[in-house]
Amino acid sequence: MSVIVLDGEQLENFVxxxxxxxxxxxxxxTHRKWVSxxxxxxxxxxxxxxxxxxxxxEGKIRYSQPEPRIILYDRDSIDSYLEKHAKxxx
Numbered sequence: 156m157s158v159i160v161l162d163g164e165q166l167e168n169f170v171x172x173x174x175x176x177x178x179x180x181x182x183x184x185t186h187r188k189w190v191s192x193x194x195x196x197x198x199x200x201x202x203x204x205x206x207x208x209x210x211x212x213e214g215k216i217r218y219s220q221p222e223p224r225i226i227l228y229d230r231d232s233i234d235s236y237l238e239k240h241a242k243x244x245x
Contacts (some may be wrong), residue, residue: 189228189230191228195216197238211228216233217232219234
């Protein structure tokens with residue numbers, strides 16, 4: 156086991172750098188434009204790939220298929236789909 160000893164100024168500098176890094180991470184964009192099917196299923200709260208395919212086939216969510224076995228979904232269309240089906244509270 157090793158022990159690291161910092162004086163007050165070193166500790167303050169370390170804490171300040173840590174706080175700055177955390178703030179920059181929190182302010183960074185939190186989502187990518189294109190997401191995987193598993194991420195979409197998690198966002199929509201669905202468990203079936205068949206349901207995801209149905210949403211795709213009916214044109215309810217946008218997708219891109221850059222290669223035969225790779226399907227990516229447009230995050231903005233997922234957000235729009237969720238907004239469209241949101242219910243207002245009383």
